[in-house]
Amino acid sequence: MEFLHRRITGWFAETARDLPWRDPGCGAWGVLVSEIMLQQTPVVRVLPVWEEWLKRWPTPAGLAAEPAGEAVRNWGRLGYPRRALRLHAAATAIVENHNGRVPDTYTELLALPGVGSYTAAAVAAFAYGRRETVVDTNIRRVHARLVAGAALPAPALTAAEMRLAASLLPDDDAASVRWNAAVMELGALVCTARAPKCADCPVKDSCAWRAAGEPPPSYVPKGQAWHGTDRQVRGAVMAVLRLADAPVPAEMFLQPPADLGFAPEGIGVPLAALHRLNSAPEQLERAMSGLLTDGLAEIHDGGYRLPA
Incomplete structure (x- = not known):
């Protein structure tokens, strides 16, 4: 056992990537944000969003003071934007229940909204030096x-x-x-x-x-489809909402701008990208309904917008 510990940690000391959330000065909030962003998302995509996020919201209090929709807007194209809502909810709980400081025990971290057993263990270990079983x-x-x-x-x-x-x-x-x-x-x-x-x-x-001769796996991992799925349509709708500075009428999603007789200011590019998908009306309506159910969008003044 000690041999494995020595070999692997020695290799890590020589070859570890220089990632900002590994910096001793990063702080627990930066570690928590990184762990949530890195779920099902590669480092190369997370890095620029993490850096911008920490510039804008260097503390949980800063994020908690803004509408949840701003968290979703600044999530960009990381995917699975419900993570942004969970992070906003966690920041709010940290402010309300922990005086704005990310808790330092597994049990307290696990009690935060949207924080599961892996994330709780990872933050306790990497931010506070706790001995936790981290398994990703x-x-x-x-x-x-x-x-x-x-x-x-x-x-x-x-x-x-x-x-x-x-x-x-x-x-x-x-x-x-x-x-x-x-x-x-x-x-x-x-x-x-x-x-x-x-x-x-x-x-x-x-x-x-x-x-053992490198035996093949006992099952074939299933990749996640994207093109033509509700997830792709949801992502295209979210791209429109992130750029919108006012509620977007439903007919803009359902009909191409040319059919409406005008070019919507500010959201023309993502709206055109949405319509290039040629989604069936029922799929588009299903995707938009799912965004409402998940709290990623809301209806206001007869149109769709990010949550307030």
Whole structure:
């Protein structure tokens, strides 16, 4: 066990990416924002949005003081914009219940709106140096190959995986934080899902999966479709709402601007992109209804806008 700890954390010390939320001066708020933004979103897309977000809202109080719609607007094209609403709700709870300071224990973090067990553990570990079992997709994949000899972890997190992760965690607080970060980085950069760079792995000689002859996965991971889906239409509608400075009438979404006889100021480009999808009216109406249900849009003065 100590051999794995030494090899992987040593590799991390030499090769870790220089990410702003890893800076000791970042603070717990910056770590929390990064963890929520990084869910199902690659670092390269998160970085510019994270930097702008922290410039505008360097504290939870700053975000909580603004309408939830501003969080959605500044979420940009990161995808899954409900995360912006959750982050706004978490900021509000931090202000109301924790005097504006991100709580420092797993239990208190888990009680924040939109914060699950992974995020609570990650913030407690990476922002406050707590010894927590942090298990994301990258860590699960490294553990599956290195210890269990499987090409991929189970489709959903299991209790056995959590027990394995806990058993691998160093006893020392600081060492456990380095271990969590190092294994996560190894999974992100080397032990990747589709094309692992085994030659670059610091523990390749101890890998159970390689020792077993690199057996194929027991299932085929399902990719998420995008083109032609309700998610694509929702994203196109959100692009219009983010640029709108007034409620957008429903007919603008349902009919191309040329049919309406005028060019809408400020939102013409995303509106044209929406209509190029040629979505069926029922799909568009379904997507817009879903945005209302999820709290990402609201009806005001007969039109659609971001939540106030």
